[in-house]
Amino acid sequence: MDLPELLRRLSGYPHVVVSWIADDGYPAQTPAHFAVDPAAEQIVLHDTGQAVPTDRTLNVIASHIRPQPGVGYDQRRYISVWGTGERADSGVRIKIERHWGWDEDITPFPEYVERSNPQARRYLEELSIERGVELKPRLSPFWTFLLATRLPFLTATVVPILLGIAVAGHAGEFSLWLALATLVAGAATHIGLNVANDVFDALSGADEANVRPTQFSGGSRVIQRGIVPLQRMIAISAAGYAVGGGLGLYLVIETGSLLLLAIGVAGVLLSVFYTAPPLRLVHRGLGELTTAVGFGPIMVLGAYVVQTGELAWEPFVASLPVAILIALVLYVNEIPDRPSDAAVGKRTLPVRWSRETVIRVFLIGSVAAFTVVVAGVATGLLPLATLISLAALPLAIQVHAGIRKYYESPYELMPIMGRNVQLHFVTGMLLFGGYLLAIAI
Amino acid sequence: MSWIPSAVDDLLKRALVAELSVVNHRGETSTHPLIPLWDGEKIYLTSSVLFSRKLEHIKRNPKVALAVTDPVACDGLTARCSIQGDARVLEDDPHSTWEDVLPLWRAKEPAIDFFISKRFAFPLFFERSIIEITPRRVSWWADGNPTREPQVANAGQVA
Known part of the structure; x- marks a missing residue:
């Protein structure tokens, strides 16, 4: 001032x-x-x-x-x-x-707190040296794990895998054991990705520069707040990938499908190079596309191939709405991160585009997601019952109105970001429910 | 019987904010608004490690002063005071030592229990130290008028 x-x-x-x-x-x-x-x-x-x-x-x-x-x-x-x-x-x-x-x-209180993180870490470090024991903020193991892995975001994995399994079930193929193994493999890989994302954003300085994080953006903050050291985060990420990769290999061996191996390898590479150098896909404005492919076709087709051993058009089409909507989750979550992302060269789409373009593209994307369902049903690729997913349309309208109203207000945008996560989850689960209905009928 | 004048006792009991002046690294005063907690003998303030520069200053120089001057933050009391004293920082365990003064804090800010229940969202905010002040000298303006000379009481005197 x-x-x-x-x-x-x-x-x-x-x-x-x-x-x-x-x-x-x-x-x-x-x-x-x-x-x-x-x-x-x-x-x-x-x-x-x-x-x-x-x-x-x-x-x-x-x-x-x-x-x-x-x-x-x-x-x-x-x-x-x-x-x-x-x-x-x-x-x-x-x-x-x-x-x-x-x-x-x-300067809202949460931002004031974030700006003061370095002072807190310095003070605790000096106190630790003085005492000869490490002092750091303590959270229960449950909360630490939940925060560090951003566990609630695993819905992004659960939705497409359940959908892939349901499409396979609709085609008459279902193994409970393989379905569970797929879910655990996908969740572990997603944890590896979430934590790797935090590690690379900590190393690049993107999360440290972000003083206006929300519960949906700006990373887990466990490194910046001194709750989990960087080395431990690297170990958690590696463990997630190891469990996901190990189970993925088991599924390849169990199904004998080299197609599944190719899908799995593509998924892991996309997740690693999302933020890792040299590709840093998210820095190049490719974060949304990477997320759409990884949490859309790759997961749905992967889960489908595990059950059936082959590729088909139906799971690909069914994956498109969840692919678009998960990309829009990332897209909206990047809106409040614009200043800090731009400061470290993370050129996301909201960094590159004007406010009006960002809002217009959200509208086009969400309309496209529901149009795919209607077109899929009209062409006979998706069962009629999947039209129940259109019940989630009001959520898309609410999110569109919310980002227009609160584009420049990170903390007021938070409930809108939450609603956007619901849009993906509810639409995906309604598609899944539509398939269950189709199987039952 | 406490030597603290009853007008000052009332202010400390009711004040939601007080101004703590410490001696900073430049050898000047540096003043911070905080909630004063009062048990009738010592004044307690708590500070998060996020805003811990004042703690560093107190550890270097424990001489402090605390002013209570805002009638809006004192339930309409118009008297004003400044208390000089010696401070020490209590932080055996920054995670929990400050909870010793939680009952006093809760009495002034009941919403603190809600924020504590959301502790996971602001973990560093709840790593805190207690600043314990032993009053040595009190100046007070009974009618709140700062253009008048304040009355003064020193530790050991009976009010």
Whole structure:
């Protein structure tokens, strides 16, 4: 905040507290009434009963809260300035030399917290050295695992795999054991991907630069908050890929399908090079396409091939709506990350495009997702019952309206991002339900 | 009987915000708004490690002062005070030591229990230290008028 703006805001406070180091070494304080002289960029303290010295640095703070009885308070803001004073006609004039402050209406509390992460880590590191034991924020193993792996996002894997299994079931092929193994392999690989994504974003500085993360964007933050060290995240990612890859190989051997091997290898490569150098697909504006292919056709076809041993057009068409909608999840989640992504050269589509283009492409994408279902049914590729997925259309309308309204407001966009995740999940599960209906009928 | 004047005792009991001045690394005062918690003998403040510069300053120089001056944040009380004292930082376990003053905190900010239940979302915010202040000298303006000379009481005197 520049000085004229700071003085303008300061003039809105009813009084200040002035402090200085007294001769006995203790800070001395006095409340004071004051005026602001914008032309001279000075504060004029009115006379106080306790004399304010003019031979040393003064710190002047104005602070405000609004009490909320029975709850606490809100509207936190304060301005703190430093300077030396000189005696004036009826008080002391202070020439401002430095200033600092916080206003939660300008910098929301979550952003203020994120900006302070480096100070917290430094303080805990110094305390750890002093004590000889490592001090870091503690969370239960459950919460740590949930946060580090971003477990709730596994719906992106569960939906297409269930859909692939259902399409195969509709074709008359189903093995419960192979279905479970596919789900676990897919989930483990997804965990490996999520954690690898955090590792590479930590190494590139993208997550550190992002001071406005939300629960849907900006990574898990466990590295930035010092909860899980980078090395452990690398180990978790490797373990996820190892379990996913091992189970994938088992499925290849069990089914004898080299096609499945090709699909699995393509999936793992896409997930690794999503953020890993040298390809860094997400940095090149290819994140949405990579996500669509990986969490759409690759997962649906992979699950289908595990059950049937062959490829077909039906699972490919069925995969397209979930592919488009999962790409739109990433796409909308990238909207609040634009400044930090741009700062580290992560040229996502919302970084490259204008606000209007981003919103228009969301509309085109979501309409396309539902058009595929209608076209699939019309051409006889998808069963009639999959039309129940159209019941999710109102969610798409809500998300479209939400991103238009809150495009520049990360925290107000959060519920919209949540609704967008629901759009993918509900549409996918309705498609799955449509297939179950078709099997039952 | 406490030597703290009853007007100051009232302010400390009710204040939702107070201004803590510490001696910073430049040898100047640096002032931070915090919730004062008062048990009738010592003043407690808590600080997250996120905003821990004041803790570093106190460890270097424990001399502090705390002002309570805002009638809006004091349930309408118009008196004002400044308390000089010696501070120490209590942080045996930053994860839980601060919970010792949670009952005092809860009394002033009941919503804190809600935020604690969401602790996983702000883990560093709940790694905290207690700043314990032993008052040495109190200046107060009974009518809140800072143009008057304050009354003064020192530790050991009976109010």
